[in-house]
Amino acid sequence: MARPRKPLLSTGRIVATARALVDTEGLAAVSTRRLAAELGVSGPSLYNHFRTKDEILEAVADSVSAQVDLSMFEDGRPWRDALHDWAVSYRAVLSRHPHIVPLLAAGPGRRPAALRLADAVFGAMVDAGWPPAQATSIGALMRYYVMGAAIGSFAGGFVDDAAAYDPADYPHLGQAHLLAERQQKIDQRAFETGLSALLDGLEVQYRELAAEQRAGHG
Known part of the structure; x- marks a missing residue:
């Protein structure tokens, strides 16, 4: 079976992508729509890992x-x-x-x-x-x-x-x-x-x- 072109979505990948957005553009740049676009996934798929954008930002803060x-x-x-x-x-x-x-x-x-x-x-x-x-x-x-x-x-x-x-x-x-x-x-x-x-x-x-x-x- 062919390997997927993009890495599978994971909590760590979401946090790393959100952290990079915060670092380069600030907290206001983070939205579920923007994250989904950056990750190349559909927006609803993020909710399998985080319920809200605030939960994502909390995870970013803790990763720091x-x-x-x-x-x-x-x-x-x-x-x-x-x-x-x-x-x-x-x-x-x-x-x-x-x-x-x-x-x-x-x-x-x-x-x-x-x-x-x-x-x-x-x-x-x-x-x-x-x-x-x-x-x-x-x-x-x-x-x-x-x-x-x-x-x-x-x-x-x-x-x-x-x-x-x-x-x-x-x-x-x-x-x-x-x-x-x-x-x-x-x-x-x-x-x-x-x-x-x-x-x-x-x-x-x-x-x-x-x-x-x-x-x-x-």
């Missing part, structure tokens, strides 16, 4: 969460190093899929990979000695920071036209037109600067917490 490295929470790294390395991995993943960030920012809901991510961060912080309430806050804080960094580019927000920044109006922006061409380097440095400052602050809180615990047992 699944790309985030969580090994740093399992190999014995100190909590600060683990948070740093996880944040770097998380931002790298979101930088490859920036259009899905608004959906991820709504929270994990019932998505398995997103829930494993939240569980790993919270569990690692509690295991390191953070009280559960503070471990929850740390997870939220890190998510705010990483997602905020992934939503847009500071350097990319400036144009490469020196005339746009008249020194009479903006005396301190004489070099701002150079930011766009150095976007990746500047944004990476800004992310690392903020991440170090954030972790420094948590380190101070952690030491104070340890001192309070020692005093309480003294």
Whole structure:
């Protein structure tokens, strides 16, 4: 029997195609009609795998969460190093899929990979000695920071036209037109600067917490 010309329709193929659409054109580009056309199938055949377009987008979001490295929470790294390395991995993943960030920012809901991510961060912080309430806050804080960094580019927000920044109006922006061409380097440095400052602050809180615990047992 002749082999089919197109790969058989599968959940994975639908998600991969939808993710590619989101990456290139944004969330609004995804519709069941558009997906069916991209996949070369009839629209109703998608409903054998997903009931709604929203279910497809949920699966796309979770496929992105699944790309985030969580090994740093399992190999014995100190909590600060683990948070740093996880944040770097998380931002790298979101930088490859920036259009899905608004959906991820709504929270994990019932998505398995997103829930494993939240569980790993919270569990690692509690295991390191953070009280559960503070471990929850740390997870939220890190998510705010990483997602905020992934939503847009500071350097990319400036144009490469020196005339746009008249020194009479903006005396301190004489070099701002150079930011766009150095976007990746500047944004990476800004992310690392903020991440170090954030972790420094948590380190101070952690030491104070340890001192309070020692005093309480003294």
